[in-house]
Structures are given as C-alpha cells and as structure tokens.
Amino acid sequence: MELPPKRESGKLGKPILLIxxxxxxELPNGEVYHYDIELDLKNASSKNRRKIIDxxxxxxxxxxxxxPAYDGMKNLYSRKPLSITRENIIYExxxxxxxxxxxxxxxxxxxxxxISIDPLQSVFAGQVNSVSQEAIMVLQVVLRFRPSVxxxxxxxxxxxxxxxxxxxxxxxxxxxxxxxxxSLRLGQRKPMLNMDVMARAFVKKGPLLNIIADILNxxxxxxxxxxxxxxxxxxxxxxxxKGVSIQTTHLKSNQKRYRxxxxxxxxxxxxxxxxxxxxxxxxxxxxxFSKNYQPLKYPxxxxxxxxxxxxxxxxxxxxxxxxxxxxxxxxxxQRNEFTKFAxxxxxxxxxxxxKVLKDSKAIKDIHLKExxxxxxxxxxxxxxRVIEAPKLRYTSGTTVKPVDGSWNMxxxxxxxxxVVNAWVLISxxxxxxxxxxxxxxxxxxxxxxxxxxxxxxxxxxTMYVVDNHQDMSVQGILTQARKLYNADLAVLxxxxxxxxxxxxxxxxxxxxxxxxxxxxxxxxxxxxxxPSAVSNICQKLNAKMGGINSSLVxxxxxxxxxxxxxxxGSTSVLPTSHHADIGRLVSAVGSLDAYPCQYAATVRTQxxxxxxxxxxxxxxxxxxxxxxxxxLTAFYKKSRGRKPERIxxxxxxxxxxxxxxxxxxxxxxxREACSLLQPEYEPDVTxxxxxxxxxxxxxxxxxxxGCGKAGNIxxxxxxxxxxxxxxxxxxxxxGHLGSQGTSKPCHYTVLEDDSDLSADExxxxxxxxxxxxxxxxxxxxxxxxxxxxxxxxxxFHQHYNxxxxxxxxxxxxxxCKNFEIVDELKNTMYFI
Numbered sequence: 001m002e003l004p005p006k007r008e009s010g011k012l013g014k015p016i017l018l019i020x021x022x023x024x025x026e027l028p029n030g031e032v033y034h035y036d037i038e039l040d041l042k043n044a045s046s047k048n049r050r051k052i053i054d055x056x057x058x059x060x061x062x063x064x065x066x067x068p069a070y071d072g073m074k075n076l077y078s079r080k081p082l083s084i085t086r087e088n089i090i091y092e093x094x095x096x097x098x099x100x101x102x103x104x105x106x107x108x109x110x111x112x113x114x115i116s117i118d119p120l121q122s123v124f125a126g127q128v129n130s131v132s133q134e135a136i137m138v139l140q141v142v143l144r145f146r147p148s149v150x151x152x153x154x155x156x157x158x159x160x161x162x163x164x165x166x167x168x169x170x171x172x173x174x175x176x177x178x179x180x181x182x183s184l185r186l187g188q189r190k191p192m193l194n195m196d197v198m199a200r201a202f203v204k205k206g207p208l209l210n211i212i213a214d215i216l217n218x219x220x221x222x223x224x225x226x227x228x229x230x231x232x233x234x235x236x237x238x239x240x241x242k243g244v245s246i247q248t249t250h251l252k253s254n255q256k257r258y259r260x261x262x263x264x265x266x267x268x269x270x271x272x273x274x275x276x277x278x279x280x281x282x283x284x285x286x287x288x289f290s291k292n293y294q295p296l297k298y299p300x301x302x303x304x305x306x307x308x309x310x311x312x313x314x315x316x317x318x319x320x321x322x323x324x325x326x327x328x329x330x331x332x333x334q335r336n337e338f339t340k341f342a343x344x345x346x347x348x349x350x351x352x353x354x355k356v357l358k359d360s361k362a363i364k365d366i367h368l369k370e371x372x373x374x375x376x377x378x379x380x381x382x383x384x385r386v387i388e389a390p391k392l393r394y395t396s397g398t399t400v401k402p403v404d405g406s407w408n409m410x411x412x413x414x415x416x417x418x419v420v421n422a423w424v425l426i427s428x429x430x431x432x433x434x435x436x437x438x439x440x441x442x443x444x445x446x447x448x449x450x451x452x453x454x455x456x457x458x459x460x461x462t463m464y465v466v467d468n469h470q471d472m473s474v475q476g477i478l479t480q481a482r483k484l485y486n487a488d489l490a491v492l493x494x495x496x497x498x499x500x501x502x503x504x505x506x507x508x509x510x511x512x513x514x515x516x517x518x519x520x521x522x523x524x525x526x527x528x529x530x531p532s533a534v535s536n537i538c539q540k541l542n543a544k545m546g547g548i549n550s551s552l553v554x555x556x557x558x559x560x561x562x563x564x565x566x567x568x569g570s571t572s573v574l575p576t577s578h579h580a581d582i583g584r585l586v587s588a589v590g591s592l593d594a595y596p597c598q599y600a601a602t603v604r605t606q607x608x609x610x611x612x613x614x615x616x617x618x619x620x621x622x623x624x625x626x627x628x629x630x631x632l633t634a635f636y637k638k639s640r641g642r643k644p645e646r647i648x649x650x651x652x653x654x655x656x657x658x659x660x661x662x663x664x665x666x667x668x669x670x671r672e673a674c675s676l677l678q679p680e681y682e683p684d685v686t687x688x689x690x691x692x693x694x695x696x697x698x699x700x701x702x703x704x705x706g707c708g709k710a711g712n713i714x715x716x717x718x719x720x721x722x723x724x725x726x727x728x729x730x731x732x733x734x735g736h737l738g739s740q741g742t743s744k745p746c747h748y749t750v751l752e753d754d755s756d757l758s759a760d761e762x763x764x765x766x767x768x769x770x771x772x773x774x775x776x777x778x779x780x781x782x783x784x785x786x787x788x789x790x791x792x793x794x795x796f797h798q799h800y801n802x803x804x805x806x807x808x809x810x811x812x813x814x815x816c817k818n819f820e821i822v823d824e825l826k827n828t829m830y831f832i
Contacts, residue, residue, distance in 0.1 A: 002129060002130070003659065003660070003663065003727075003728050003729070003749070003750070003751055004728075004729045004750050004751070004752065004753045005727070005729065006724075006725070006726075006727060006728060006729050006730075007729050007758060007759045008758070008759065009720045009721050009759055010385065010718065010720055010731075010758070010759035010760040010763050011385075011760060012385065012387055012388075012760045012763070012764060013385030013386050013387040013388065013716065013718065014385065014386045014388070015383055015384070015385060015386075016383075016384050016385065016386050016700065016705055016713070016714070016717065017381065017382075017383055017384070017700070017701040017702065017705070018381070018382055018383075018384045018698045018699065018700060018701060018713065018717070018719070019350065019379040019380065019381050019382075019698070019699055019700075019701055020379060020380045020381075020382060020696060020697070020698055020719075020722070020723045021194065021195055021196055021349075021350065021353050021379060021695070021696065021697045021698075022185070022187065022192040022193065022194050022195075022379065022380045022696065022723050023192060023193045023195060023357060023375055023376045023377065023378070023379060023380065024190055024191075024192055024375075024376040024378075024380060025184065025190070025191040025192055025193050025373065025374065025375050025376070026191070026372075026373060026374040026375075027117060027120055027121065027139065027191050027372075027373060028079070028117050028371055028372035028373060029117065029118060029121065029372075030116070030117060030118070031114035031115060031116050031117065032077050032078070032079060032114065032115050032117060032135075032138050032371070033077065033078045033079075033080070033081045033082065033104075033113055033114050033115075034075065034076075034077060034104070034105040034107070034113050034114070034115050034138075035068075035075075035076040035077070035078065035082065035084065035102055035103065035104055035105060035113070036074055036075070036076075036102070036103050036104070036105050037053065037070065037074055037075070037076045037100065037101070037102050038074065038100070038101045038102075039052065039053075039098060039099075039100055040098055040099035040100070041098060046072030046073060046148075046153065047072070047148070047152065047153065047323070049070075049072050049073070050070060050072050050145070050148050050149045050153075051149060052091065052093055052098065052100075053070045053076070053100075054070070054145075054149045055091075055093070056089070056091055056100065057070075060089065060091075062082060062083065062084060062087065062089075063082070066078055066079075066080060066082060066370075067079075067366050067367055067370040068082070069141045069142040069144075069145040069367055069371075070141070070145055071141045071144075071145075072148065072153070075105075075141065076102065077115075077138050077141055077142065079370050079371050079372070081114075082102075084102055084103070084104070085103065085104055086101070086102070086103040086104075087101070087102045087103070088100070088101050089101075089102065115134055115135060115138055116132075116135065117135050117138070117139070119131075119132040119135060120132060120135050120136070120186065120191065123186060123726050123727065124186075124189060124190065124726060129727065130727070131186055131726075131727070133657065136184055136186075139184050139371070139373070140183070140184050142364075142367050142368075142371050142373065143182060143184060143193070143364060143367075143368075143373075144158070144182070145364070145367060146363050146364040146366070146367060147360055147363055147364060150363060151179070152177075152179075152323050154200075154325055156181060156183075157179050157180065157181045157198050157200070158179050158180055158181075158182075159177040159178065159179030159198070159200060159202075159325075160177065160178060160179055161177060161322070161323070162175065162176075162177060162178070168341045169204070170201065170334050170337040170338060170341075171214065171215075171217065171331075171333055171334055171337060172214060172215050172240060172330075172331065172334055173203065173204050173210075173211035173212075173214035173215050173240070173320075174201045174202065174203055174204060174326055174334065175201070175202055175204050176199055176200070176201055176202075176338060176341050176342065177199070177200055177201075177202050178197065178198065178199050179197075179198045179199075179200065180195060180196065180197050180198055180353075180356045180360065181194075181195070181196045181197075181198055181695045182194065182195050182196075182360070183695065185723075186725065186726050187380070187722055187723050187724070187726065188721055188722050188723070188724050188725070188726055189722070189726070192380060192723065193357075193375050194695055194696055195353050195356065195357050195360075195695075196353060196695035196697065197344070197349060197352045197353055197356055199338070199341065199342035200325055200326070201325070201326040201330060201334065201338060202323070202324060202325055202326060203244055203320055203324040203325075203326055204320065205319075205320055205321065205322040206319065206320055207249075207316075207318075207319055207320075208246060208304070208315050208316075208318040208319060208320055209223070209224075209298070209301075209315055209316055211241075211320055212237060212241075212315065215236065215237060215240050215241075216233055216236070216237070224297075224298065227300055228266070228300055228301075229301065229302060234263050234302060237263055238262045238263055239328070240328065241260045241263070242260060242261065242262065243259055243260065243327060244259065244260045244320060244324060245257060245258070245259050245260075245320070245321045245324055246258055246259070246260060246304070246306075246313075246318045246319060246320055246321060247318075247319055247321055248313060248317050248318060248319075249317050249318070249319050250289075250293050250294070250317040257321065258306035258307060258308070258311065258313070259306060259307040260304055260305075260306060260307075261304075261305045261306055261307055261309070262304075262305050263302040263303070263304060263305070263315075264302055264303050264304075264305045264312060265302065265303060266299065266300050266301055266302050266303065267284065267285035267286040267289070267296055267298075267299040267300075267301070267303055267314050268284055268285075268286050268299045268300060269284065270284060270285040270303050270312060271283070271284060271285075272284070272285060272288055272312070274288065285299075285303055285312060285314060286299035286314075289314060289317075293317075296314050296316060297316055298314070298315065298316050299314075301314070301315050301316075302315065303315065304318055339740075339741075342741075343740050343741040344741060344742060345710045345711060345741070345742065346697070346698075346699035346700070346706065346710065346711055346712055346713075346742045346743075347699065347703070347711065349697065349699070349741075349742045350379065350697075350699050353379075354377065354379070357375070357377060358377055361375060361377070380722055380723060381701060382719065382721055382722040382723065383721070384698070384713075384717055384718065384719045384721075385717070385718055386714050386716045386717050386718075387716040387717075387718055387763060387764060387767050388716065389401060389402040389403075389405070389715065389716060389767075389771065389779070390402075390552050390553065390556050390767075390768045390771055391552075391553040391556055392407065392550040392551070392552065392553070392771060393415055393550060393551050393552065393553050393554075394409065394412040394413055394414065394415050394550055395412075395413040395414060395415055395416075395417070395454055396413070398412055398413075399553055400412065400550075402715075402771065402778075402779060404707055404708065404714065404715065404737050405714075405715035405735075405736050405737035405778055405779040406737070406777060406778045406779070407777050407778075408777065409453070409535075409549075409550070409777055411452070412453070413452070413453050413454030414453050414454050414455065414542050414547055414548065414549050414550070415548045415549065415550050415551045415595075415597075416547050416548040417453065417454030417455045417456065417542060417547050418455055418456075418541075418542045418545035418546050418547035419455075419456040419545075420450075420455065420456060420457040420458075420488065420489050420545060421486075421488055422461050422485050422486050422487045422488060422489075423457070423460050423461065423487050423488070423489035423490065423491060424460055424461055424462050424463070424481045424485055424487045424489075424490050424491070425439055425442075425443050425460040425462070425463040425490075425491045425492075425493070426462075426463075426464060426465075426466060426477065426478075426481065426490060426491075426492050426493070427439055427464070427465045427466060427492075427493035427522070427525075428466050428474075428492065428493065428494050428495065428498075428501055429465070429493050429494060429495050429521075429522035429525075430468075430495060430522070431465050433522055433526060434465075434493060434522035434525050434526040435465070435526075436463075436464075436465055438525050438526045438529070439463055439465070439493065439525065440463070441529060442493075442520075442525045442529050442534075443459065443460050443463060444459075445529060445531065445534050446491070446534055446537065446538070447459060449531060449534045449535050449538055450538050450541070450542075453535070453538055453542070455538065455541070455542055455545075455547070460491070461485040461487060462481065462484075462485055474501065474504045474505055474508055475504075475508045475512075475513075478490060478505070478508055478509060478513055478515065479513060481515075482513055482515055487515060488515065488516060488545075489515070489516045489517075489518065489541070489545065490509070490515055490516070490517045490518075491517075491518045491519075491520065491541075492505055492517055492518070492519050492520070493519075493520055493521070493522055493525050494519050494520070494521055494522065495521075495522055496521045496522055496523050497521075502519055502798075503798045503799070505517055505519060506519075506795065506798060506799065507798075507799050510795075510799070510821050510822060510825055510830055511799070511820070511821070511822060512822060513822070514822040514823070514824030514825055515824075516544045516545055516825070516828070516830065518537065518540060518541050518544065520537060524537075536775075536776065539774060539775055539776065539777070540774065540775055540832055542774075543597075543598075543774035543775075543829050543832055544828065544829055544830060544832060546598070546828060548593070548595060548597045548598065549597070549774050550597075550772075551595040551597055551772075552595060552768055552771070552772070556768075557768075558761055558764050558765045558768065559761065560646060560648070560755065560757065560761060560765060561594065563645040563646055564594070564639070564642055564643070564644045564645050564646070565591075565596075565644050565645065565646040565647070565648060566590050566591050566596075566631070566632070566635050566644035566646075566647055566648070567590070567591040567596045567648050567650075567769065567783075567785050568588060568589065568590045568591070568628070568631060568647060568648065568649045568650065568785060569588065569589050569649075569650045569652070569783060569784075569785025569786035569787075569788060569789045570586070570587065570588035570589075570621060570624070570627075570649070570650070570651050570652065570786075570789050571586070571587055571651075571652040571653045571786060571789045571790050571793060572584055572585070572586045572606075572619065572620075572621055572652075572653040573585050573586075573587075573653060573790070573793055583605050583606050583607040583608050584605070584606040584607075584608065585603065585604075585605060585606070585793045585796060585797060586603070586604050586605075586606050586621045586622075586623065586624075586627075586793075587601065587602065587603040587604075587789045587790070587792045587793035587796065588601070588602055588621070588624070588627045588628065588631060588789055589601045589602075589631070589785050589788045589789045589792060590628075590631030590632070590634065590635060590785075591635070591785065592634060592635055592638040592639075592827065593638070595772070596769075596772065596785075597772055597774070598829065599785060599788050599829060600630075600631055600634040600635075600826070600827040600828075601788065601789070601792035601829075601831055602627045602630045602631060602792075603792050603793055603795075603796040604621075604623045604627065605800075606621070606622055606623065619653075619654070619655060619658045619661070619662065620658075620661065620662060620665050620666065621666060621669075624665075624666050624669040624670065624673075625669040625670075625672050625673045625676070626673070627673075628669065628670050628673035628674075629673040629676050629677060632644070632673060632674065632677050633677065634826075634827045636677065638827070643677065643678065643681060643683070644683055645683050645684065646683055646684045646685075646686070646755055647670060647674075647683050647684070647685045647686070648686050648688070648765070649670065649685065649686065649687045649688065650688050650690050650782075650783050650785060650786050651666065651687065651688065651689050651690060651751075652690045652691075652692065652782075652786045652789065652790070654689040654690070654691065656691070656749075659689060659749065659751055662689065662751065663687065663751035663752055666687070667685060667687050667751070667752045670685055670687070671685065684754035684755045685752055685754050686750070686752065686753045686754065686755050686757060686762075687750070687751045687752035687753075688748050688749070688750055688751065688762070688766075689748070689749045689750075689751055690746055690747070690748055690782060690783075690786055691746065691747040691748075691749070692744070692746055692747075692781075692782065694747050696723060696732060696745070696747065697742050697743075697744065697745075698713050698717065698719065698732070698734070698743075698745065699711075699712075699713065699742070700713060707737055708737050708738065708739055709739070709740075710738055710739065710740055710741065710742070712734075712737065712738040712742065712743040713734050713738075713743055713745075714734075714737070715734060715735060715736055715737050715770075715779050716733075716734070716735070716767055717733070717734045717745070718731055718732065718733045718734075718763050718767070719731060719732040719733075719745070720732075720759055720763070725749070728749050728750070729749070729750040729753070729759075730747065730748060730749040730750070731747075731748055731759065731762075731763060732745040732746070732747050732748075733745055733746055733748060733763060733766055733767060734746075734781070735766075735767055735770030735779050735780060735781045735782055735783075736770065736778065736779050736780055736781040737778075737779075743781075744781070745781075746781060746782045748762075748766060750762070766783055767779075769783035769784055769785065770782065770783055770784065772784045773787060774829065774832055775832055788829070788831065788832065791831045791832055792831040794831075795830075795831045
C-alpha cells in the first residue's frame with residue numbers, strides 16, 4: 001500500500017522568494033555495475049579501507065581507464081563493466097600483504113550485476129510510483145568516495161581536520177572541526193544535491209594526561225602537582241572519557257589500541273596478578289612498570305580500565321587517538337563556546353555552502369565525469385508563502401496577534417486561569433545567597449503577577465528556608481507540607497544547577513504525593529526577580545494547575561475542528577544516560593479539550609532488539625496501541641463520554657526509509673486502540689511524520705524580506721514546491737523566528753489521511769499548533785504536542801535516573817523501567 005499521493009500545492013499566505021541549499025543535478029542513464037569486495041583485514045576502519053582500495057584502483061591493471069567508487073565496506077560500483085568475474089589480488093600496504101577478493105554481485109532481476117539508474121528519471125515522467133533507493137544509494141557513494149579518502153568521513157557527513165593555527169579549542173579537551181553534509185535527493189521536478197555546512201566537536205588528539213587536565217580545567221603542571229584526584233573529578237572524567245579510543249606509548253614497536261571503560265584505583269594501589277616460574281604473585285601497577293618498563297611519574301593517579309575488563313593501563317602511557325567525534329552531549333559551557341564559533345546568518349551560511357560545493361566538485365570531478373553526473377553551482381530558487389499567524393484569545397474576548405513569532409500578554413488575563421487553594425514556598429538554597437527576605441519579595445511579586453493574569457493565588461500558607469543540618473529528607477519535608485497545609489502547589493527554590501535535588505523533588509511529588517511543583521533557581525529569586533521572569537513562571541504554573549494560558553480564536557480555528565478531534569504527538573528517543581539497560585524511550589501525548597491546549601501524557605521504555613530481523617522494529621513504537629488507548633480514554637472521560645471523530649497524529653523521530661514500516665504498524669495500532677475503546681469505533685486518522693534532523697535550509701532572495709537580526713525566513717514560511725518529494729504529500733514549515741544562526745524548518749510527510757485534508761488545511765493546522773505552547777509567548781519550531789511528548793520523555797528519564805541510583809544497591813533496577821505517575825497528576829501537564 002502506497003503513501004497518500006501528493007496534493008495540489010497550497011495557496012494560503014503572502015508570497016516570498018527564497019533560495020534553498022539544494023542544487024540541480026543531472027543523473028546518468030543506463031546502468032551501473034555492482035561488485036562485492038572483501039579485504040582480509042580485521043577491525044580496519046572504513047577510512048583505512050577506502051585508502052587501500054583507492055590506491056588499488058589507481059595502480060592495478062584491471063582498473064585501467066576505470067574510475068569505480070567504493071563505499072568503505074563491501075560495495076564497489078563501476079560505470080563500465082570490469083573484466084572481472086572473481087579476482088583475488090594480493091596488495092601490499094605498509095609492509096603488509098592484504099588479500100582482496102572482488103567478484104560480481106548477482107541480482108535477482110534480469111540485469112545480472114547491473115543496477116539501472118533509469119527508474120529515477122521515470123519518476124519525473126510519471127511512469128513509476130516509487131523511488132529506487134538502490135539507485136540513489138549508488139550515486140551517493142559516487143559523490144562521497146573521493147572526499148572520504150581525502151578528509152574524515154562520519155556516518156553522514158565529511159569533516160576536515162583543522163590546522164594547528166585554525167583549530168578552535170573548547171573546554172573539556174575538545175576542538176571544533178568544520179565539514180559538510182551532502183545528500184542526493186529527488187525534488188518535485190528534478191534531481192538535486194542537498195549541501196550544508198557543518199561543525200562538530202572532536203576529542204583532541206594527544207597524551208591522555210593533557211586531556212584530563214583540560215577536562216578538569218587545569219594546566220598540566222597544576223595537575224601533575226596534585227597528590228590525588230577527588231571522587232567528583234574521577235566521576236566527571238568517567239563521564240567524559242567513556243568509549244574514547246586510546247593507544248599505548250610504552251611499547252614503541254607495538255602500540256596497542258583500546259577503548260576507555262573507566263578510571264579505577266591509582267597505580268600504587270592497583271594490584272595485578274603476575275606469574276613467575278609458575279608461581280602467582282601480586283604486584284602493584286607501579287612496581288610492575290618499574291620492573292618491566294620504566295618508573296611511573298604519576299603513580300598516585302588512577303589507572304585506565306579498557307574495554308577488555310582484565311587490562312589496566314597507567315594514564316601516562318595512554319594517548320588519545322585522532323579523528324574521534326565527541327559522542328557525549330556537550331555541557332552548557334561547551335555549547336556556548338560551540339555556538340559562538342558555529343553560528344552563521346543565512347547569508348554567511350549560503351556563501352559557505354556555495355564555496356564548499358565548488359571545492360568538493362573539484363575533488364570529485366573525475367567521478368562526476370565517469371558517471372555522467374553534473375551538479376549546478378547555483379542554489380535552487382523558488383516561490384514560497386508565509387502563512388498569517390493566528391489570533392490568540394485571552395479572557396473576556398481580548399485577542400492578540402503575534403508579530404514575528406512573538407506577542408506580549410501584558411495586562412491580559414489567561415483564557416482560563418487556575419485556582420490555587422493552598423501553596424507553600426520552600427527554599428533548599430544556601431541562605432547566604434538566597435535568604436528569607438528574598439523569599440518574601442519573590443512571593444509577593446509572584447502573587448501580584450499571578451493575580452494580574454487572573455490566577456487566584458493568595459500569600460503562601462508557609463514559607464521557610466530548609467536548614468541543611470536538619471535530619472529530614474526531601475520526601476519528609478514535602479510530605480509534611482502536604483499534610484499540614486493541604487497544599488496543592490509547592491514552589492521550591494533550588495541551588496543553581498543542582499540536578500540531584502530537582503530530580504528527587506519531581507520523583508517524590510509525581511510518584512507518591514501528587515502535589516504540583518514549580519522549581520525555580522536561587523538566582524531567579526535573589527538576582528533576577530523581575531516581573532517578566534515571574535510572568536514566565538506563571539505561564540508554566542497556570543498550565544500545570546489545569547489552566548489554559550491562551551487559545552486559538554474560534555472563527556480562525558481550522559475547519560478540521562468542526563467535529564470532535566484529538567491531536568496527538570509522539571516521539572521515540574535514545575536516552576543520554578549511560579545506563580544502557582533502559583532501551584529506547586517512547587512517549588505520546590493527546591489533547592483533552594477543543595482548543596487544543598491541555599494534554600495528557602504516557603511514556604514507555606522499549607528494549608533494543610538484538611536480532612537482525614528485529615532491528616528494524618527499534619524505530620517503531622511497539623506499545624503504541626495501549627498508549628493510544630490510554631489517551632483516548634482520558635479524552636473520553638474529560639469530554640464526558642464523547643469520542644473524537646478525527647485523530648491527528650504527529651510522529652517525530654521517523655526516518656525516511658522507515659516511513660512505510662511506521663505507517664503499516666503504527667496506524668494499525670491506532671485503529672486497534674479505537675476498537676478496544678469501543679467496537680466499530682472508526683475515527684478518521686491523519687498520520688504525519690515530522691523530521692527535524694535534516695539539512696534543507698532556506699534564505700530570502702531579498703535581504704529586506706528577512707526577519708529579525710539574522711535576516712531569517714519569517715515564521716509561517718511554508719515550502720511545498722521544487723525541493724519537496726516528487727510523489728509524497730510533504731512540505732517544509734518554519735514555525736518560529738530564528739534569533740541567531742539560520743532557521744531550520746521542519747519537514748512533514750503525510751503517511752495516512754482518512755480526512756483527505758488539503759495542503760492549506762494541514763499547513764494551517766500545523767502552523768497554528770506552533771502557537772499553543774504553554775511555556776512561552778512565542779511560536780515554536782514545531783507543533784506543541786510533539787514538544788510536550790519530548791518533555792514527558794525527558795521527565796521519565798529523570799525519574800529513571802533517580803530511581804536507578806536509589807535502587808542500585810538493592811536489586812530493584814528492573815522496577816525503574818515501570819515508573820508510574822500518581823493518579824492525581826496523571827492527566828495533567830505536570831511535565832512542562
């Protein structure tokens with residue numbers, strides 16, 4: 001069953017002329033010949049494999065007058081057939097003899113070992129209803145081969161190692177490399193090459209001791225004078241260095257390579273088992289090195305345990321290897337440093353893209369000619385539209401219209417203000433930095449601003465600073481507040497960036513006490529206690545307490561809301577924690593009202609499948625049926641027995657090559673959930689895949705049409721021509737104003753549409769939902785329900801981390817995965 005066909009392009013909105021970072025491409029006709037290639041090399045990187053094959057192709061007589069392309073693994077593609085059926089070649093490289101086997105690949109069709117490129121041209125002639133992914137993949141390899149030999153390729157991108165004078169160092173022993181992304185795609189009327197410039201953090205090459213000094217923000221001389229490393233330092237190093245590849249330096253003739261597992265005991269105390277004349281002896285790492293190699297300079301520093309659990313190495317004999325992308329999430333400080341270097345306005349970005357395109361064409365020119373490919377050097381120009389922003393309704397019929405993606409709610413009251421019957425203000429912060437007077441001032445301003453926005457909220461029932469010396473846990477303090485004051489809200493002041501106490505508060509209140517919490521930092525209370533900052537806090541507080549900040553104006557609501565409709569958003573994400581047993585986190589939210597502004601959430605963990613046959617299921621939300629049933633039931637109860645007649649489902653985290661699998665499995669789950677709610681209940685389902693991780697960018701042709709300081713495309717810009725898919729119903733939409741850098745639009749593809757929505761209807765709905773996010777008075781880059789699903793998954797991850805730590809020593813880790821939100825908060829927006 002095919003995906004819904006492309007609709008007629010939309011008409012709503014004001015025209016705007018754009019350029020895209022896509023370049024028209026001419027593709028070859030005929031066939032490309034496919035060969036299987038095997039290298040008798042164990043654990044060789046794709047980079048090294050490419051170098052070996054590149055040298056072989058240049059020197060071996062079999063490839064004379066041929067310029068094949070190699071993918072770095074097992075596939076070789078040639079424009080002309082080679083005089084090879086099966087060939088064994090002995091190739092010498094770096095004083096090693098490498099056995100290379102090349103043979104033709106037998107295809108199931110009648111083309112033998114040839115791959116036809118003609119089906120790609122047939123798409124534009126309307127002769128086929130699907131795109132040949134194999135033909136696309138072959139041409140991708142052709143475009144990527146030469147740059148991958150010269151530069152450093154990652155899975156999707158190509159980077160250039162900076163010179164010593166151009167290297168941009170950031171904290172934590174890392175440096176920034178620049179590079180580019182390229183992807184051959186089919187546009188609406190012609191093939192095109194999508195090009196984008198990139199920046200990424202790489203681990204610095206060099207002695208491990210130097211990198212440790214960088215991570216701890218010390219000089220090497222300072223580090224070397226330390227007599228030991230603190231536990232917190234070792235913990236930080238373990239987080240930063242886990243999985244980093246190193247090589248040893250004490251064996252000059254045989255440098256061995258390993259991956260760091262963790263730091264362990266220091267060399268003076270780490271005991272090794274050694275054999276001497278069939279006698280087992282115990283000896284310290286320091287003594288072992290003194291006896292067999294040379295005395296250690298820093299025997300008081302921890303040793304490195306590598307991926308082979310039985311091997312330990314002193315820090316000073318380890319060197320970090322080159323060409324290693326950083327796999328960990330950057331710290332806030334690193335992100336700030338990275339942003340300063342990498343951020344580019346649309347003009348700067350597009351100038352850089354055109355330059356990179358020209359440079360890369362020169363590098364791969366020989367393969368472009370060999371495979372009869374041509375790439376234009378002019379970005380594709382297109383006419384787009386800017387959808388008008390919706391009016392937003394507050395209480396008493398007052399409305400406001402966003403300008404450039406933002407609006408001011410000063411002197412406006414929430415559309416539906418919450419009622420706070422009893423609340424407490426408790427500070428866990430250091431009273432030296434945030435004392436009782438600051439709490440009094442904050443409480444007064446909070447009540448004042450809340451009242452101005454319509455929230456019924458008197459002075460706190462109690463207000464105090466927690467004594468760090470009192471013997472009472474976070475749970476005990478909050479339980480007492482709930483019991484003594486019957487508080488339905490607790491506002492809690494926390495030390496700046498104290499993640500542990502934040503996670504503990506959320507776990508206690510959301511798992512057992514059922515009390516709404518709003519956490520603020522001591523800095524927000526003592527130094528940044530301004531009306532605008534407190535107003536932002538009130539936005540979250542009102543939504544958590546069941547209120548609605550603003551809603552869409554009834555006469556502007558898309559026609560799809562003429563019948564009861566539920567809006568759902570979902571995502572499937574990998575947790576950032578190093579606890580590998582949690583698997584994938586999948587979450588979904590569903591609207592509970594007609595506006596739609598209030599949502600219920602449900603989250604599950606999904607273990608990874610190890611079998612090859614099941615790996616493709618990793619991207620699916622396997623428990624979607626019970627999750628959708630839970631959300632439909634919440635809607636049914638909230639609307640007093642009414643069932644939605646339409647389901648609009650936004651699915652984030654979907655890969656293009658998984659669209660059909662996702663549609664076939666997950667739409668079926670939604671329909672089955674409906675029948676479980678009530679037999680013969682068959683609402684219309686519209687299922688939309690949302691992609692944020694793509695590289696298509698737009699810029700105004702006329703700088704005067706740009707928005708904001710950076711000159712970005714305006715919020716509401718929608719593109720559904722030229723650079724979209726030739727067959728699928730898809731579009732790009734930018735929901736927000738990019739304040740710095742170049743705005744990234746989201747890509748939407750309709751995978752199922754029982755409601756037969758027009759492009760205008762769906763684009764308007766999508767853009768309007770970007771304005772219903774409760775945490776701010778700005779439109780966001782994608783629909784609010786998807787963002788809520790991400791927040792719910794993030795909150796579950798925090799709960800898991802906390803419970804994992806609490807249960808680490810009592811064998812309850814398996815229970816952590818089944819974390820349940822208490823009933824009082826289950827269908828509220830606790831997660832924002």
